[in-house]
Every structure is written in structure tokens, then in C-alpha cells.
Amino acid sequence: MSGRRRSRAIATPLTLPQIRWLGAMLIAAQLPQAPHLPLWIATFGITLVALRLWLARRDVTMRNGALARIPSWTLVLFALAAAWFVRVSYGGHLIGRDPSVAFLFILVGIKFLESRTRRDGTLLVCLASFLLITPFLSNQSPFAALVVLPAILLLGGTLDALGRDVAHGAPWRRTLTRIGAMLLQGVPLAAMLFLLFPRLATPLWGLPQDYSAQSGLSDTMAPGMISELSLSDSVAFRVDFDGPPPPPSQRYWRGPVLTRFDGRVWSGLPQRGQGELAPEQPGEYRYTVTLEPSFKPWLFALELPTRLPQLEMSVDDDPRGAYVMLTPDRQLITRASVSQVTRYTQVSALSDHFPAASAIDVRLAMLPARGNPRTRELARSMRERYPDDRDYIAAVLAMFHDEAFVYTLTPPLLPSDPVDMFLFDERRGFCEHFASAFTVLLRDAGIPARVVTGYQGGEINPRGGYMIVRQSDAHAWSEAYVGGEWRRYDPTAAVAPSRIERGMASALPDGEPVPRFARLGDGWLKNLQLTLDSMNHAWRRNIVGFNHARQHELWRDLDITVANAPWVMAIAALAIGGWGAALLAVMAWRRRQGERAIALWQAACARLAAAGLPRLPWEGPLDYAQRASARWPQFAIAFTAIAESYAALRYGRAAERPDEHDALVATLARAVDVLPAAGSLRASVT
């Protein structure tokens, strides 16, 4: 039996219900991915599936049930068009993660168009399964998890439909209910696999390339870049403090350090060697950062870290050596960029100064030979008045504070000599303008200085008691080498002190476009947002962030080690066996419940027979109940209840819905209880 027979079964043509199931499944699998694709590709892929559904319907009405075959040359055309779409949309790339996903998205539509046999149907189910996990490459939010649920259900339903011979198939509602039940039955196994299946500390092959620009800080800073970033509500990272959080004015999260200046754009210098950690001291802050994927190497820490971050991707598991390092200019960077939600514990001592390395890089005081002449002139004249470095810096800060500088999110464009135009003409700017101008003024005076970018501030979410740092908290400040040490100066604080104390929204003039979140105030909407964010944080921490390191923590708690691996395997095998046994036991229990219905019915029949009214061999329960009701009208209600519930249990569909089934058995049992014994029945014939 037949490989022959079975292979024939797979080559059986698809029926119309099967095509509909396949179409519904494919669209459900495509929809979660669609928002992450260029509009053209999303539309094209879904249209192909819809086209096939329409064709199948037309075929059934026009060709007596036979399904048309799509000419293969059109398929080649479609495939070429798809390749062209993808190439154009991804800047000439056809190889790589994102173009591949886009191509798969269209491919399922093309394959569906030419699908005629069940074998094709199987292939489509497999492709759709894979398509289900692709949206998670871009987004692992709870919502993203929610929207794949219908697709999973439909996938099971399609498998069910593919296995059926009959042309009409089973009612879809029942099929989906059953698939849902089976999925629920599989949940214990799935949960166990999720917790115990080993994760990787480092990827097997190349990390994802990002074709879409991620918003976040980078290693360059041009005028306007941070103010643009500040309009974004998206979360940069969340922080759980072991103790109370530091005061707002001390929340400087150090990120990229920018040293090189070309007259307009600040950029980082390649770093060699290791920086020195700040000495440990009492009153340190200990906290855990949950960093959103930034596709950049920076890890953020409060100034100044006294230890290297303890990544949950533990360092000792990385064969390539240290995973995290501190550069000489005290940036914390990872070897690979942060491509997934990353958690690390960090210790910092709050300080705005630290001793410099033995030799100061000459590039720290370099400026382009030309450009920004008025700034240069101003620096020279001020330097004449303040020969002492500290006095000079104080004078520059005082200038920012006293003169009519405006802190604004909508700074004017500065086409040429941006520092000059900012300092002398426009005088309106965001933190990057102040930091840039301040640093240039210091360098013009011969004081080594650099721009530090990062985040300043952070909001405590009272639900969950953690801190949210958003892109809108992005900030730029300066660092100057004064008196043998590096010291932080924040010119923005001189212009708009409330920015540092209470956040950007409070520092901006009225009417400025601020991020939606900052505008919410303290109303219920803000509360709702914070509640949602705390749920999101828990999700990130426990589901999305369940990585190699978290798993090892769990294993450590459960005392799972390499040494007792055989035991663990044995226990896991036992657990799987136990799961199967439990499931079969539940099914057997249901069966006994069904048998209980028969036993009750037979008891009732026996009692009536003893009372002189045996059931005729061909008599159905309802007819029998009618006859019994005629003889004993006072028990008519009980007879009807017995017959109806028994008939529903044995011949109805109710037996398949557990709750209804149990209710019917209970009704039957109660009704049989009501019936008097045979003797009193016989006596009570009227």
C-alpha cells in the first residue's frame, strides 16, 4: 500500500475549497510582513494571491469545476517582474536578507498561481510557515506576535483541508476550532522547547545588514541631525535601577564621541587600545539596560562607567574574545552592532570629569584651516581677555547664557560656515548647535575639546518603576581638557537650564513641534501610554529578550549543566512522554464521558422496561420518549430531557465542543435522577 497509492493521492488536483484555504492562509501570512516591504512589492505579492482566488472562482462557474492552468510563460514574466521590483526597491541588491524576504513574499503568490496539485499545496504551506517568522526580523512587538496568530490557525486549517478527499470539505468554523484546540494542546510542549532549546551566543552566519536607516545616534553629527531625531517617540533603551535613579540633571548617557570636525560635520575617530575605567567608589549606580536594536555598536552608560557592561550574551561564550570594550575616549562599544534587543548590567559612578590619558591627541585641538572666520576672531579676542582656560570657558558659557540665544527644535538651515552663522546671525539652535559652537570656540582658543553625543534625561515609568529613555532625549554636549583632566560642559544647560532638569518639552518655547509623547502632559492618555510601555518592557525582558544568557540564567537556577545533560535529556524526554500521556488521557476521559451518556440512557431504558414499557428495537430515543410521556405524562419533561440530550450527544455535533458536551451529560444525569424507580412508575400509571 503503497507508495504508489499515496503518491497518487499527493498528485490529486486541488479542489476549490482547498484553493480557498490556501489563499486565505497565504494572505494571512503575507499581511504581517507587508508593512515592512516597499508598497509596490506588498501590493504585487498580495494581488497575485487574490488573482488566483478570483480565477479559481471564475473557473468553477465557467468551466464546470475544472481549474484552469496558468500558462507557464506568464509565470516566468511574473518572476522576472518580481526580481526587477526587488532589485529596484533594494538599491540594486538581489542577494541579502531583506531582498530575499521580499522575493519570497512574491514567490508564494507566483507559486500559488500555478498550483494545481496537493503537492503544490504542501509546498505553499511550507513557504507560508517560513514567511510567518520574517516580520520578526523587523519587529518583535506583542502586536507583531498577535497578527501571526490567524495565519497559524489558517495554516493548520489548510493542512486539514489538504488531507480531505471530499470536494465540499468540513465547515471552516469547526476546522479552525479543532486546530485551535490542537495548538493549545501543543502549548506545554512549545513552552518547554522555548525554555530549553539551546540558543546561540553568536550568530551562525553574517549578521543582518540594515538597508533601512534606523533612527538613532551615529558616529557623525551635522547641524539638524539631533533635532530631527528628537522628534521621534521611539524608545532608545529602558533602564532598571537597583536603587533609586540619579537626579535628572545627572542623567548623562554617554554615547558616540566625536573628535574630527570639517567645518560643518563632526565625526568619530577610529579608536585603538583600551580606555581606563573610572575607579570604583561608594555611591555607585547599578542598573540594567535593555537596549533596542540600533544596528550600531554603542552601548550607553551613565557617565562614568566603573566596570565593563555585563552583557547577557556572556563574554566568555564568545570565541572571538572580548565582546565589549571601552575605547580610550571612553565609548562603550560592542564588537558586533546591536542587532537585537540587548540587555546588560552596568555600574557607573556619577562624575563629570575624569583624568586624561598620558598623551593628548593633537587632533583634539585641530580645526579646518578655513571657514568660520568670525568665530575664530571672537575666540582670539576673548582669549586675550581670559588667558586662563577655566576663565575662558566660563566666559563662553556666560556668553551663551547672557546673549539672546534661543533653544529651539526648528533651527534655521545654516548653508555655509554654520558656526559663524549660528553664533552671529541666527542664534537659534538645538543642542548640537550649541555643543558644536562651544567646542569650536574652545579649539580656536587652543583648548583640546570634543563633542559627546548620547542621551540626557529619561522618564521614570511609575508602572514597573523603570526608566524610559527615548530618541527624543538625544543630546550633545562637550568635553574639554582642562587642568589635566577631561571635564564635561553642557552649553545647552547655559541657554535652557530646564532642558537638563525637566526635559526638552519644558525647555522649548510654546508652539514648537515636540514629540507627541512629550506633549501628553499628565492626563489619562499619558497613563495609558506608560502602562502600555511597561507591558512592552516586560515583553522585551521576558519574551523577546529571552536569549542565550537569560536561558543560561534559567538553566543555572534549574541546575542544568553540561555535566548532567544526560539527566536533563532524560527528564525532558519524560516530560514529553508525560505530555503525550496526559493528552491521550484527557481524550480517553472524554470518551468515557461519552460512554457515560450511553450508560445513563441504558439505565433509563431498563427502568422503563421494568415498568412495563420496553423500547422497541427500531424505536429512536425521541419516539420512545413520546410513548413514555403518553403513559406517564407527569414525567414528560424528564423523558424529553433524557431523549433530547441523549440524541444530541450521540447523533449531534455537540459532542465535539467540550463545554456543551459536559452540560449535556449533566442534563442527562439529572433527568435520569428525576425518574422514579420502576416499581413506583408501574404503580403510577393512570
Add this chain to the structure above:
Amino acid sequence: MIDVPGTSNVIASASPYSLRAYLARQRQRIFRHAPHDDRPVVLRHSRIYILPTRRGLALIGTLLVMLLASLNYGLSLGFVVTFALTGLVAAALLHTFRNLAGIEVKPLGAGETFAGGRLAFALALDGGIVAREAIDLGASDGESIRVDVPAGAVRTLSIERDAPARGRLALGRVTLSSDFPLGLWRGWAYIHFPLAGVVFPAPEIGAPPLPAGMAGPDAYAAGRSDDADLAGLREFQHGDPLSRVAWKAVARGAGWYSKQFEGSGGGGPVALEWSALPSTLSAEARLSRLAAWVLAAEHAARAFALSIPGTALPPSQGRDHRRAALTALALYER
């Protein structure tokens, strides 16, 4: 049900403790090569095998690829989806098992046919209280048939096998299988009932007319020819051909009667003798001709006697007699 003779009972004859006997027992337990299922079989876990179908293998392969992708990109939700589908696949395994477990298969009997026809074997499937869906049943060479057995119902079904030559035809090993519910797993069980039917020799086409009857009147029933007239009814006697039963009377509830004819037929019982056939005919050709004559005699409602080497049937008529004669022909030297 007819027992199949000649199947050596390995298990009973060998010493039960030898390794050979042990291996033979295990082989029988696994493959059920010998027809030792004497009683109705209830499918239990020891008899049910389950392996993934091609579709199942394809999906499991896809799940592995999804696992690899989730591992590499650190997609926690990828793991969630992959493992949820794994749970579904595993639950489907249990449902496939449950769909088969507890089915009771009863052998009902074997039919009869002429060589070149198809022999039907009747089995009953009792699903018990659980609804059984999409159960495939098939003999080792035949096509399988698919049945659903609703909860509490018993389904009777017949499996047909090609019957190319006369003799006994055993049902052989029956495979009962199902890939319900998702087509990812195929569960099957082998059942080997000692069920066999008789394949009669194919009647010769264009056989010569019946030989003349023996002297004397037909003792059993009046002969009948096409121009015979209905003479009346008499009480039904065991052995009267069913074609002569007065069915209208039975339907009225008046009792069982046989129609009596009166006509020019005449002649005593026909003697169908192997030895009387031309010696040029081969054994099979003789059997074919005798089979054709048995049918002709039956059609003409004439009693006949049959004698072939090893078997001699006294003159008689009726269904049982016809079957006995055809069976004797079928089993000649078999």
C-alpha cells in the same frame, strides 16, 4: 469463514525458547505475515505504527529551517512560532494515534466469484464511542477504500481482490491506515485474518449443451423449460431453488411456497462426469466446461450429479448443491 489450510504454524511448532522462534515471533508481531488473528482485533498501541508522511517530512524540514533562522537572528518570536507549530505537529501525531486506537475490526466472511472476477471480503469496523475519520483499508495488492465511522456506529465494508485463478484466495494481510487529521502523520496497523474465499473455475464460454438426463423422473422438483406452465404452489422445502420461491406470497406474509411447474422438460438428473469429457481437453478446460454445465443445470432448474476424481456429489439441486459443486471444481487438486 474458511480456514486457510497449509499455512505452517511456525510459532506453535518450534520450541518457544529458541532464538529462531523468538525472532519469528517478533517478525510476526511486527509484520503479521501469518494469518493468526483468529478473533476480532482491537487496535492497540502495540499494533499501531506511525511515521511522518511526505507532507509531514516537508513541514518538519521547514520547521528546522525556521529554527535555524530564529537561532541565527536571535528571533525569540521566531522560536515561539516555530515551537507553536511543532506543538501542533506533535498534537497531530497523538490525534492520528487516537483516531486509530481502539477500533475493533471483525472478519465477517468471504464471498465467492469465478476466476477472472473479483472476490469480496467483508469486514466490520467498530469505532466505539469515538468518531473515526478517513480510515483507509486495503489488502496487500488491492486498492484501499476510505471510510468514516461515526461515533457509536459500526461500518461494514468489503475489500475486493482480483481473483485470476480458481482455488482458494486468502484475504491476506490487511493494512488499516489513516493520516487524519492533518495529513502529517500516517498511522497504520496490520491485521491478518485467516479469511479466504473460493474462486470457481471460469465457466467455459460457448460450452456444448447439457448432456442428457439420467433415466427416471426428477425426484426433487419438476423440470422446467421455457414453455413450462405454472402448475401450482407447494410448501417450501429446504433445498428448493430460491428462484422458485413464490416471493409474492412471502411478502404478503402468507408463508413460504415454491412454485411448481409442469411442462415438457422431463428427464432425470443430469450426470456431469469428468470421465465422460473428451480426453483431448486439459484438466482446466474440463473444469471450465463442468462449471458452465453446473450453471446451465442450475439455470434450467435441473438436478445434477457431479463426479470428478476425488469427489462425487449425488444428484441434487439448489444453491447449496451448486456451491458444493463449484467448490469441488475450484479445489480440484488444489
